[in-house]
Amino acid sequence: MEDDIYHPFQGLADMLTVKENFGGFKGVNFTMSWAYSPSVHKPRAVPQSAILYATMLGANVTLAHPPEMALASDIIARCEEYAAAAEGSFRITHDFEDGAKGAHAVYPKAWCPVNIYKPPVGDDDIEAAQAIFDQYKDWKCTEEIMDMAAPNAIYMHCLPADRAYEVSNAVMDKTEGPGWRSAIFDEAENRLHVQKAVMSLVM
Numbered sequence: 001m002e003d004d005i006y007h008p009f010q011g012l013a014d015m016l017t018v019k020e021n022f023g024g025f026k027g028v029n030f031t032m033s034w035a036y037s038p039s040v041h042k043p044r045a046v047p048q049s050a051i052l053y054a055t056m057l058g059a060n061v062t063l064a065h066p067p068e069m070a071l072a073s074d075i076i077a078r079c080e081e082y083a084a085a086a087e088g089s090f091r092i093t094h095d096f097e098d099g100a101k102g103a104h105a106v107y108p109k110a111w112c113p114v115n116i117y118k119p120p121v122g123d124d125d126i127e128a129a130q131a132i133f134d135q136y137k138d139w140k141c142t143e144e145i146m147d148m149a150a151p152n153a154i155y156m157h158c159l160p161a162d163r164a165y166e167v168s169n170a171v172m173d174k175t176e177g178p179g180w181r182s183a184i185f186d187e188a189e190n191r192l193h194v195q196k197a198v199m200s201l202v203m
Helices: 008-022 045-056 073-086 096-100 126-134 143-148 184-202
Strands: 029-034 060-064 089-093 105-109
Touching: 008 045, 008 105, 008 184, 029 045, 029 096, 045 060, 045 073, 045 105, 060 073, 060 096, 073 089, 096 143, 105 143
Parallel strands: 029 060, 029 105, 060 089
Antiparallel strands: none
16 A cells, blocks of 8 residues: 555554554654665655654654755645644754654654656756765664653664664564663564554445
8 A cells, every 4th residue: 555655554554553552642743764774765754654643643753854855845844744733843954963862652663855856856867866865874773862762762764674784683572671672673563554444444
């Protein structure tokens, strides 16, 4: 169910994961962040659906990305409207660490810059897109980054993640223990449950 703009099933699974861990969305700091990958061929559907759903449900949403990785302007406008209506908040930062500070849900993943798209949207310039990516190799989710988040924070990713690029092995593999943890397997399982729910509603 993914296209160039939306990934509704992943967005639903993401929100179910947040609800399971925090009981709801009010007062939950949800950070969707860009992260470095050696591949520039990463769609924007997952981050766009994540911020739409999180603002709609009233979370305090932060979108962190380098300036060149802006998401669709109409998506951003809707997030601002949803946040106001649900009495949550929405902000954008171009600082990776700022995005992680105090976050309950930390969701760093790569997506492509707008210039990878074919005209009239972008320039379809893969080399230029790679040059942009390579400026931000330090945008990586590490233990130090997770330590900046809330003490009970969860690391999220739609999978597959680019290990050692987007995220360190230590973060991906910490699924239990004190402090923050990786929720990626719960998140993957929740795809099954939300898809069954949608099928049930449709039938």
